[in-house]
Amino acid sequence: MKYFLLVILLSYLFSVSLAQDGRIDSLKNLYDNTNQDTSKIKLLLEIGDVWEFQNPDTALDYYKKALALAESKAKEYKGKKSEKDFTILKASCLRYIGIVYDSLGNLQTAEKYYKNALSADKKYDNYIGMAASCNNLGTLFYSLSRYDVSIDYYEKAIQYYKKVSDKNPEKPNLKAVQGISLCYNNIGNIYSEQCDLEKALDYYYMALKTLEKIDFKRGISACLSNIGVVHQDLGNFDVAIDFFNRSLKIEKELGNDDKIADLYLNIGVTYWEETNDMTDTAVIRKKFELALEYYNMALEIDLAMNKKSSLAKIYANIGVIFFDLGKMEKEGKARNQLFDKSLNLYEKAHVLFEEIGDRNGLASNFTNLGFLYHWKSNYRKAINCCYRSFLFADSTRHLIWKRNACDCLSKAYYALNNYDSAFHYKMMYIETNDSVFSQEKARVLAESGAKYEDEKKQILIDNLNKEKALNQAEYEKSEQEFERQRYIIWISVAGIVLLVLFFISVFRLYILKRKANILLAEQKAQIVLKNSKLEQLNEEINAQKDEIEAQRDMVMVQKNHIESQKKEITDSINYAKRIQDAVLPSGEYLGSVLKDQFVISIPRDIVSGTFYWSNTIDDRFVFVMAGCSGFGVPGALLSMLGISYLNGSVRGNRIPPADEVISGLENAISSALKTESDKSGYLDQKENTVQLCLCSVNLKTGKMDCLSKGIPVFILKNKQVIEHFDQEFSHINKFEINISENDVVYISTMSLLKLFSGPDFNNKPYDLKTMFSEISEESGEIQKHQFKTIIENLLMGDNPDEDICLAGFKIL
Incomplete structure (x- = not known):
């Protein structure tokens, strides 16, 4: 529901890209007719700016062309006055390139360009450029949920902007003032994300105060909206809606449909959250109707704009409304229909969050799915979804998501009679909920406490003044009389209360005794009747017993x-399993060739249809992982055929090319299975496909040639995971790469990726790649132990749906 002001480059943010052919032609004409190199560089940046939203690759070409010109001219004029101008233009080019890579999701490359731009601007104290680069880096690290680093860069950007704005306080630089405000706003968003609402409000009001000085309406609108979100979280719903409407009025004046849709969404969410403490179902349904009305207005605008990030949030929020409406219905067709609508909307949201790479949205949506599956009594799916949300929330310190995930996990484990896990997550829910309460309400409670103390002090002063006006003797007499009367009143009240309680107890005992006597008489009559029936049934039972x-x-x-x-x-x-294990390469053999290695094989049915094979010929080490059709005994037989073929393919210390290995292996299996008695079509050629990965490594040079068909390959270089696989099993992926010291190669079956990626097996394996990066420096034995432990936790004691195999090794 919160939208983040992505401030990548101020000059870029406040410009309007017309993206018209006439403008591009005009800029190109100016470029062709100018002889000044600085003008040429600026025109190339402008042309790239026009192309950026339509065709990022074309924009990137123009930006890199501008960068090449700026670098060459900076070298040409080194030591001269013009070197400064071209160096600053070079920094601008680097930032522009970083923006494109940032928008394409290539954050590592974007970070490199931003830091290079910062270094170039520092050379000549170009504070505006330095601030822009710090701002870019703050936004980049926010998207990675590294909030401390993000805040540090935003604070640096503020300091640089202030150096510019403070030069002329009477007429400050507009870009600098806007930059200061937007940095305050972004820091406020981070604290709001972490539920530190007091700090969030402080920064939002600082941003608002800064922008009001220059009457920058677009920024003022954003600040009003964010303040509304904080009041929404505090439960001040009328105040929140007031701030949203003030922001909405400005955006309508500006004609900004994008922000209008976001505000409609925020107002809808506020009406929904307002129902949390309500009990009147008629009022709740009315609030839900208002929320749906605003959601649909937002949906209409975002569909026209094809704004996927907002569409995902709208679908998820409408799904929550249908889910809550379903909970209000009795069990039956009406409830199931509402739950099905909710599930369909959550799945739509999931696809869009996955498509745009929004990990925050995915985590929130997994929690929604978890609660829905819990209500549908599918507790294992509920645990799977909420555990993924819990891991992300715990790593990013997002208290609200962590609290909601713990609540769902506790309920699901309790329903499965796993009381230890249910108690564990219930305690975490209580602790997290206390943290959320203390952070969200601390400011409100502090203000209330201060007001109470002021009133208390005032009353005390008034009483003291009255006491001074009274005669000391009369005061003592009245005090004694008051104490006596109070004593009599308390004695009387206590006596009356005790008497009333006594009569209530006596009357209650009488009623209970009377009910017991009536019940005993009824039970006696029923027992006599049942005894006669039991005697008859006893004879029949004895006859049936024999x-x-x-x-x-x-x-x-x-x-x-x-x-x-x-x-x-x-x-x-x-026994077949032992035979299969005997023909696979032993750990001792692999350890004698490789620096560090491990192999994990978890079959679905004792024996596996997935196998691995290796051989060393001269200076080349060859490793093969392959999966044949089928599981269990049929799969194991096919894997034995595969191993036999691979052993037979090594002739004269030579292995055939990888293409021939795949086709030869498929033909060998098909030929071996063709019999005249196979009339069922079970052994049809179409079913005998092979998923295979063959890696050939030169042990001296470290060069690795790899061919993969249906099996992913991950190579970890300098803590970065390089991914090679095609989800189309029929496609063959060839590549070669130089393996350096401490580089790690991971090869796994698709079944492992499906296990890590949740309900939608087409998801990108974010968690798996993160694990590769985090434990790659450990020994093979430790990696093997950690991977097996996590896989067993994900399987939750069940056998996998498919054979799982994972191999990892270091060459040098």
């Missing part, structure tokens, strides 16, 4: 026979 005992003996014989057969089959499969 027949049941005979049938029981027969069942026991059959049971023992079935258990004997099951044991023989299980023993046979376990």
